[in-house]
Amino acid sequence: xxxxxxxxxxxxxxxxxSTVISVIIFLALTGVIALLAGRQTEQQxxxxxxxxxxxxxVSCFFSxxxxxxxxxxxxxxxxxxxxLKEASIEQDSPNPGARLWADAYSADGTITxxxxxxxxEADALGIGGDFFLFHxxxxxxxxxxSGNDLMxxxxxxxxxxxxxxxxxxxxxxxxxxxxxxxxxxxGVVERPSGKLYEAAGLDGTRVFxxxxxxxxYGKSGGINHFEIVMPNPVKQYxxxxxxxxxxxxxxxxxxxxxxSRYRIGKRLLLLFDFGTRSMNGxxxxxxYWENVARGxxxxxxxxxxxxxxxxxxxxxxxxxxxxxxxxxxxxxxRTVLAALQDKWxxxxxxxxxxxxxxxxxxxxxxxxxxxEEKQKRRQQKQEERRRRKLDREFQADRKKSGKR
Amino acid sequence: MDENRSKRKEWVKNxxxxxxxxxxxxxxxxxxxxxxxxxxVATQYVESGSITAKIRGMGVVESGDPYNVKIKEVxxxxxxxxxxxxxxxxxxxxxxxxxxxxxxxxxxxTDLEQKQQALETAQFNFEKxxxxxxxxxxxxxxxxxxxxxxxxxxxxYSAKNEMEAAQTKVDEWNTVIANIDMxxxxxxxxxxxxxxxxxxxxxxxxxNVIENDLTGARNWLTSLDAQIEQEKAAISVSSGDASRLxxxxxxxxxxxxxxxxxxxxQRSAEQxxxxxxxxxxxxxxTADLDNTLNQxxxxxxxxxxxxxxxxxxxKTAYDDLIKxxxxxxxLSELTDAIANAxxxxxxxxxxxDKLTSDAMGGEITAPISGLITSINVKSGVETPSDGIVxxxxxxxxxxxxxxxxxxxxxxxxxxxxxxxxxxAWRNDDIQVTLASIKPDPNNPGQNKxxxxxxTGESVIAGQSLNVTVGSKSAxxxxxxxxxxxxxxxxxxxxxxxxxxxxxxGTRYFASRVDVEVLASDDTKSAVSGAVESxxxxxxxxxxxxxxxxxxRLANN
Numbered sequence: 001x002x003x004x005x006x007x008x009x010x011x012x013x014x015x016x017x018s019t020v021i022s023v024i025i026f027l028a029l030t031g032v033i034a035l036l037a038g039r040q041t042e043q044q045x046x047x048x049x050x051x052x053x054x055x056x057x058v059s060c061f062f063s064x065x066x067x068x069x070x071x072x073x074x075x076x077x078x079x080x081x082x083x084l085k086e087a088s089i090e091q092d093s094p095n096p097g098a099r100l101w102a103d104a105y106s107a108d109g110t111i112t113x114x115x116x117x118x119x120x121e122a123d124a125l126g127i128g129g130d131f132f133l134f135h136x137x138x139x140x141x142x143x144x145x146s147g148n149d150l151m152x153x154x155x156x157x158x159x160x161x162x163x164x165x166x167x168x169x170x171x172x173x174x175x176x177x178x179x180x181x182x183x184x185x186x187g188v189v190e191r192p193s194g195k196l197y198e199a200a201g202l203d204g205t206r207v208f209x210x211x212x213x214x215x216x217y218g219k220s221g222g223i224n225h226f227e228i229v230m231p232n233p234v235k236q237y238x239x240x241x242x243x244x245x246x247x248x249x250x251x252x253x254x255x256x257x258x259x260s261r262y263r264i265g266k267r268l269l270l271l272f273d274f275g276t277r278s279m280n281g282x283x284x285x286x287x288y289w290e291n292v293a294r295g296x297x298x299x300x301x302x303x304x305x306x307x308x309x310x311x312x313x314x315x316x317x318x319x320x321x322x323x324x325x326x327x328x329x330x331x332x333x334r335t336v337l338a339a340l341q342d343k344w345x346x347x348x349x350x351x352x353x354x355x356x357x358x359x360x361x362x363x364x365x366x367x368x369x370x371x372e373e374k375q376k377r378r379q380q381k382q383e384e385r386r387r388r389k390l391d392r393e394f395q396a397d398r399k400k401s402g403k404r
Numbered sequence: 405m406d407e408n409r410s411k412r413k414e415w416v417k418n419x420x421x422x423x424x425x426x427x428x429x430x431x432x433x434x435x436x437x438x439x440x441x442x443x444x445v446a447t448q449y450v451e452s453g454s455i456t457a458k459i460r461g462m463g464v465v466e467s468g469d470p471y472n473v474k475i476k477e478v479x480x481x482x483x484x485x486x487x488x489x490x491x492x493x494x495x496x497x498x499x500x501x502x503x504x505x506x507x508x509x510x511x512x513x514t515d516l517e518q519k520q521q522a523l524e525t526a527q528f529n530f531e532k533x534x535x536x537x538x539x540x541x542x543x544x545x546x547x548x549x550x551x552x553x554x555x556x557x558x559x560x561y562s563a564k565n566e567m568e569a570a571q572t573k574v575d576e577w578n579t580v581i582a583n584i585d586m587x588x589x590x591x592x593x594x595x596x597x598x599x600x601x602x603x604x605x606x607x608x609x610x611x612n613v614i615e616n617d618l619t620g621a622r623n624w625l626t627s628l629d630a631q632i633e634q635e636k637a638a639i640s641v642s643s644g645d646a647s648r649l650x651x652x653x654x655x656x657x658x659x660x661x662x663x664x665x666x667x668x669x670q671r672s673a674e675q676x677x678x679x680x681x682x683x684x685x686x687x688x689x690t691a692d693l694d695n696t697l698n699q700x701x702x703x704x705x706x707x708x709x710x711x712x713x714x715x716x717x718x719k720t721a722y723d724d725l726i727k728x729x730x731x732x733x734x735l736s737e738l739t740d741a742i743a744n745a746x747x748x749x750x751x752x753x754x755x756x757d758k759l760t761s762d763a764m765g766g767e768i769t770a771p772i773s774g775l776i777t778s779i780n781v782k783s784g785v786e787t788p789s790d791g792i793v794x795x796x797x798x799x800x801x802x803x804x805x806x807x808x809x810x811x812x813x814x815x816x817x818x819x820x821x822x823x824x825x826x827x828a829w830r831n832d833d834i835q836v837t838l839a840s841i842k843p844d845p846n847n848p849g850q851n852k853x854x855x856x857x858x859t860g861e862s863v864i865a866g867q868s869l870n871v872t873v874g875s876k877s878a879x880x881x882x883x884x885x886x887x888x889x890x891x892x893x894x895x896x897x898x899x900x901x902x903x904x905x906x907x908x909g910t911r912y913f914a915s916r917v918d919v920e921v922l923a924s925d926d927t928k929s930a931v932s933g934a935v936e937s938x939x940x941x942x943x944x945x946x947x948x949x950x951x952x953x954x955x956r957l958a959n960n
Binding site: 041044048049050051055091093094095096097098099100102130133136138139142143144145149150151152153154172173175180181182184186187 | 892894
């Protein structure tokens with residue numbers, strides 16, 4: 001090994017070191033990408049829903065012209081049950097309440113909330129179905145609610161809204177008025193902060209209410225997001241099913257599968273879409289979670305680009321080294337075979353000699369012989385170093401004289 | 405060489421020391437370092453308790469049997485005298501109207517004037533024809549008439565004057581009656597004294613009861629005095645009981661206080677009786693005024709009847725005269741025109757009379773006692789064309805309230821369920837009961853309309869009430885916060901905390917327990933499954949928690 005290292009030129013050593021560093025950076029980038037993708041919990045619902053796989057999370061974003069209603073979603077849910085039955089996909093869990101799928105819909109809007117203390121106009125999400133199965137902002141107090149709950153007069157406030165309306169975050173069970181109608185505060189959540197989140201739409205006070213409340217007492221353009229986690233027996237089954245069965249014109253909806261959006265294939269495709277990705281011919285406004293997800297897609301695509309570069313460089317170096325070694329090879333298959341046989345024979349001779357020499361040789365104190373050998377080697381190394389140093393000095397003097 | 409060796413040994417020694425220190429630090433702080441990377445979770449106990457699934461809703465209180473105050477004419481309002489929520493008595497002025505007649509009356513009067521002009525024109529044409537026509541004496545003689553044209557004319561004028569004089573008399577009596585009506589209307593009190601009489605009777609009855617009680621109390625006091633005297637006498641001869649005397653004295657003190665209290669109540673009741681009597685007398689005084697006016701009105705109506713009969717007589721005479729002359733001189737066309745014009749005038753007059761008799765006068769008064777629930781007029785604006793100017797809640801009638809709920813919510817309630825008021829301390833006398841569950845007309849397939857009966861003294865129409873109604877609470881063995889319920893494709897589950905002790909401390913893990921949710925309310929869910937009391941159940945966490953993963957307990 002040392003002999004091999006000694007035989008390398010300075011350029012070769014530099015190339016080798018840079019190749020190793022590239023590999024290390026590639027591995028680090030791979031780790032960072034995995035970490036960032038793993039942090040997007042809103043895109044990991046399929047894994048949470050069924051850790052064994054076989055399910056997919058699909059999201060749909062509608063333009064206001066899509067005219068999606070609660071009735072159309074109910075109709076879709078009914079057809080999904082029938083389709084799964086036809087495909088012989090049945091629930092086999094012993095738990096009586098187990099479901100094959102869960103879905104949620106929501107609408108963006110604004111709403112005015114008031115208490116004795118004051119009144120605020122906040123960005124609101126009117127939710128239906130199991131919205132908080134898909135999106136779980138950090139709860140400071142209370143709990144989430146579902147569109148399937150008996151009552152739909154619940155409100156979840158963010159910390160800012162809670163502070164402005166009550167002066168506290170411990171306000172679960174208290175009442176806020178929306179258009180004169182009392183609503184119960186069921187939870188207080190922490191709004192994610194940071195440049196990316198603020199740019200994504202979380203730049204103001206936000207509250208969560210039922211879709212019924214938002215449509216009746218707030219300002220909203222109707223349902224514009226739908227999400228579902230459902231069985232995906234074959235690749236893209238769930239995405240295609242949702243796309244076909246929602247019955248919305250292609251121009252008015254965007255359907256995507258969240259489960260696979262951060263995989264390497266999708267990230268590479270994103271790189272190939274560079275320049276056209278920003279173009280949008282649909283009147284669709286993404287919700288904050290999709291904006292954040294798209295932001296991370298861009299970040300991960302950039303990291304993937306670097307990841308690829310740091311993979312290509314060492315791969316290229318190794319390839320060139322192999323080619324050079326191949327071109328300058330001084331061996332053939334026959335010589336390699338002969339060398340191996342020779343080595344095998346010498347090893348056999350050594351073993352035989354050792355057996356013949358027996359104990360007498362051992363009594364000769366091999367330690368002394370060994371130390372003598374080591375001293376010789378050390379002297380040789382020192383000699384070599386001195387020679388190399390002189391060579392370098394000589395080379396440097398020549399360069400200097402040449403310049404003059 | 406030895407120097408090199410010693411340097412190498414030194415290096416190895418230093419490296420070993422650094423390595424050991426790092427190892428030691430990591431060992432000591434491993435738990436802390438690990439904890440920072442673990443999701444922090446908040447937990448609560450599984451406990452037993454009750455679940456009450458209640459429906460909340462808000463409705464506006466409405467009159468159960470609203471009374472609409474209507475007028476038949478369109479009039480301009482001068483001022484509105486009441487506000488929504490005001491309690492009014494029958495006859496109380498609700499709003500005043502401007503002096504101008506109603507649009508319909510104005511129109512009818514104009515119409516009448518036109519008809520009268522038409523009648524005069526017809527009469528003039530007839531007279532003109534009579535004067536300018538060439539009537540042969542033979543025609544008159546053939547008809548058996550010995551009069552002349554000028555004689556006929558004078559007869560016509562005479563009959564006409566008499567008829568007009570009779571009409572004037574009728575108008576005069578109409579005016580007299582209208583004035584009496586106005587005086588009666590301006591009398592602010594109703595001649596009905598039943599309410600005051602009832603108040604007097606009640607006050608008298610109360611006084612009688614108190615006087616009876618007082619007599620009994622005084623008798624008892626006298627009796628006690630006698631007993632005390634007897635006991636004192638007995639004690640003086642050493643055969644009495646001191647404790648019995650004390651008891652009697654104590655009873656006397658109570659009886660005396662009772663007498664004083666009753667005497668105070670007697671005075672109060674006497675004052676009430678006096679007040680009620682004064683109110684009755686005052687009302688009776690106004691009733692006398694009403695009686696006088698009514699007598700005058702009756703006389704005027706009688707005179708009007710006579711005047712109208714006299715007018716009819718004169719009119720018939722006039723009509724017969726015209727008809728005879730017309731028949732005689734073949735002027736039936738003109739006489740028919742007069743007859744038709746008269747008929748038109750009569751119809752127009754009848755219309756004016758009807759509108760005048762129906763006219764509201766200058767005020768709109770409350771026809772019944774009750775509460776004003778809505779006002780559809782404003783000062784300076786004409787009354788609405790449908791005639792409804794006020795809506796009232798009749799005194800003693802109930803209120804209702806309704807709101808829409810989903811079909812699922814409607815299954816949780818049944819008719820007769822009492823509803824609780826949110827913020828009941830504001831309206832503690834109000835009772836709300838579910839009266840009916842019907843399909844909501846606005847969304848009959850998906851919603852139901854819950855209608856409640858609302859009773860209580862402080863209820864007013866238009867008031868918004870927040871109520872909760874629902875099934876009675878049921879007890880369950882295992883309750884967990886709603887935030888603890890999670891779900892995946894295997895169904896609903898909770899994550900409970902399990903602990904493992906190790907030399908460097910206790911480690912906590914999340915364990916999955918599959919559950920079935922039996923019932924839920926706003927905050928808690930009742931569950932069944934492999935749950936045990938006082939298990940720690942995870943409610944929230946800083947990061948997603950999976951079953952089997954280690955977690956960190958929140959400090960609180």
